[in-house]
Amino acid sequence: MTSPPVHITSPPKYRAYTLQTYRQVPQMNALSEDEKFAIDVVGNVLPFKINQYVIDHLIHWGDVPNDPIYRLTVPQRDMLLPHQFDMMAHLLRRGASSDEIRKMANEIRLDLNPHPAGQLEYNVPTVNGVRLTGVQHKYPETVLFFPSQGQTCHAYCTFCFRWPQFVGMDELKFAMKETELLIAYLREHPEVTDILFTGGDPMIMKTSAFASYVEPLLELDTIHTIRIGTKALSYHPYRFTTDNDADDMMRLFDKIVASGKHLAIMGHFNHPNELSTPALEDAVARIRNTGAQIRTQSPLMRHINADAQTWARMWRRQVDLGMIPYYMFLARDTGAQHYFAVPLVEAWHIFREAYQQVSGICRTVRGPSASATPGKIQVLGVSEVYGEKVITLRFLQGRNPDWVHRPFFAKYDENATWVDELVPAFGEERFFFEEELAFAPN
Numbered sequence: 001m002t003s004p005p006v007h008i009t010s011p012p013k014y015r016a017y018t019l020q021t022y023r024q025v026p027q028m029n030a031l032s033e034d035e036k037f038a039i040d041v042v043g044n045v046l047p048f049k050i051n052q053y054v055i056d057h058l059i060h061w062g063d064v065p066n067d068p069i070y071r072l073t074v075p076q077r078d079m080l081l082p083h084q085f086d087m088m089a090h091l092l093r094r095g096a097s098s099d100e101i102r103k104m105a106n107e108i109r110l111d112l113n114p115h116p117a118g119q120l121e122y123n124v125p126t127v128n129g130v131r132l133t134g135v136q137h138k139y140p141e142t143v144l145f146f147p148s149q150g151q152t153c154h155a156y157c158t159f160c161f162r163w164p165q166f167v168g169m170d171e172l173k174f175a176m177k178e179t180e181l182l183i184a185y186l187r188e189h190p191e192v193t194d195i196l197f198t199g200g201d202p203m204i205m206k207t208s209a210f211a212s213y214v215e216p217l218l219e220l221d222t223i224h225t226i227r228i229g230t231k232a233l234s235y236h237p238y239r240f241t242t243d244n245d246a247d248d249m250m251r252l253f254d255k256i257v258a259s260g261k262h263l264a265i266m267g268h269f270n271h272p273n274e275l276s277t278p279a280l281e282d283a284v285a286r287i288r289n290t291g292a293q294i295r296t297q298s299p300l301m302r303h304i305n306a307d308a309q310t311w312a313r314m315w316r317r318q319v320d321l322g323m324i325p326y327y328m329f330l331a332r333d334t335g336a337q338h339y340f341a342v343p344l345v346e347a348w349h350i351f352r353e354a355y356q357q358v359s360g361i362c363r364t365v366r367g368p369s370a371s372a373t374p375g376k377i378q379v380l381g382v383s384e385v386y387g388e389k390v391i392t393l394r395f396l397q398g399r400n401p402d403w404v405h406r407p408f409f410a411k412y413d414e415n416a417t418w419v420d421e422l423v424p425a426f427g428e429e430r431f432f433f434e435e436e437l438a439f440a441p442n
C-alpha cells in the first residue's frame with residue numbers, strides 16, 4: 001500500500017540555528033540589541049534552537065515579539081527571574097569564561113525544578129533487579145518509553161518540561177538503549193496495553209532506528225496501542241513527506257497498523273498558526289493514509305495560547321484536518337513556569353469558554369489537566385457548596401486507579417497555578433489520596 005502525497009510542497013533545505021548562529025537569520029539579526037542580549041542570557045540557561053521552516057512559515061515576523069510561535073521558540077528576558085537574569089547578564093558583560101558560564105547556568109537550572117512530579121524517584125520500574133532508566137510506568141495500562149536515540153527534539157519549546165536533557169544535564173537524563181529489557185518487562189506486566197514513545201521526540205530518529213524499537217513490540221499480544229508523542233508534525237512536517245526516509249516511516253506505520261495494533265500519533269500543537277501550512281496538510285494526509293490516528297495535545301501557556309478563541313480555533317482546525325483533540329494541560333512546575341503559568345481557575349474559564357463554542361466532535365478533548373505526582377488532575381470547575389466557594393477536581397489518571405473520577409474539593413484559590421498550592425475545602429486536613437500517596441513506593 002502506498003500513501004499518495006496530496007500536494008507535496010518542495011521542502012526548504014533543512015537548517016537549524018542555535019544560540020551560536022541565530023544572528024545569521026536576517027529576521028533575528030534585525031531584533032534590537034536589547035532583545036538579542038536577552039536571548040544570549042536566557043539561551044545560556046534554557047535550550048534554544050530554531051529551524052528554517054519555523055522561521056519561514058510559522059512565525060509572523062511582523063507580530064514579533066508577541067507572535068505566539070516566536071514566544072514558544074525564542075528565549076525571552078522574563079523566562080528567568082530577575083536575579084537569575086542579572087547574574088547571567090553580569091557574567092556575559094564581563095566576558096566570563098565558558099566554564100564560569102556553564103557553572104552559573106547549572107546553578108540556575110537546578111533552581112528551576114528540572115524534574116517535577118517525582119519523575120526520578122517514583123516511576124522507574126525494574127526487571128530482574130535492573131532499573132529501567134528509560135521507562136516510566138505510572139498508570140497500570142500505559143508505559144512511557146524514552147529511546148536513547150530520541151532524546152532531542154525538532155523544537156526546543158521555551159516551556160519544555162523535558163528541557164534538562166537538551167542542555168546536557170546528563171545525569172538527569174532518562175533514556176534507554178535496549179528494547180530487550182523493555183520486552184522482558186512487558187512480558188511480566190500483561191496489564192500494560194499501551195506503549196507511548198516519547199523523548200525528546202521519537203520522530204527525530206531515523207526510520208531504521210525507530211523500527212528497531214517498535215518492531216519487537218508487534219509480536220506482543222498484550223500491547224494494543226502504540227503511541228508516538230511528537231512535535232515533528234508542527235515543527236518539521238517534512239519528516240513524514242520529503243525527508244530521505246519519510247517513505248520508509250510511512251511503510252513502517254503501515255506495518256504497525258497491519259499487525260492489528262492501534263497506532264496513535266500524539267501531535268503536540270500549541271497554536272492554530274502551526275496548522276495552516278501546505279506542508280502540515282501533506283504530512284497529516286499521509287499519516288492518515290496509513291490508518292494511524294492523530295490525537296493532539298497542548299499545554300495552556302500565557303503569551304502563547306491563553307485565550308478561549310485560540311483554543312476553539314485550534315480544535316476546529318484539527319478536526320477539519322482529521323485529528324482528534326485529546327488533552328489540554330496546565331503549565332508544569334518547572335523551567336519558566338512563572339512566565340507561562342495560567343492560574344487553575346482562569347484555565348478552567350478558558351477551557352469552558354472554548355469548549356462551549358465547538359461541536360461535540362471537538363469535545364473529545366480533556367482538561368485542563370495537571371500532571372502531578374499523584375496523577376493527572378482535571379479542574380472540573382468552581383462551585384459553591386453550603387456557602388463555601390470551592391474548586392472541584394478529579395483524577396483523569398491516578399497512581400492508584402481507584403482515585404480516578406471521584407470528584408474532590410479544594411478551597412477556592414484564584415491565584416493557585418499548580419495543584420500542590422491547593423488546600424482541601426470544608427476544613428479537611430488533607431485530600432483523600434494524600435495518606436496513601438505518602439507511602440507509595442512506586
Ligand SMILES: *Cc1c(COP(=O)(O)O)cnc(C)c1O
Binds near residue numbers: 138142396
Ligand atoms: C498522561 C500519561 C499517560 C497516558 O495517560 P492517558 O490518559 O492514557 O492518555 C501515561 N503515563 C504518564 C506518566 C502520563 O503522564
Ligand code: SF4
Binds near residue numbers: 154155230268
Ligand atoms: S516538543 Fe515537547 S519535548 Fe520537544 S521541546 Fe517541546 S515540550 Fe519539549
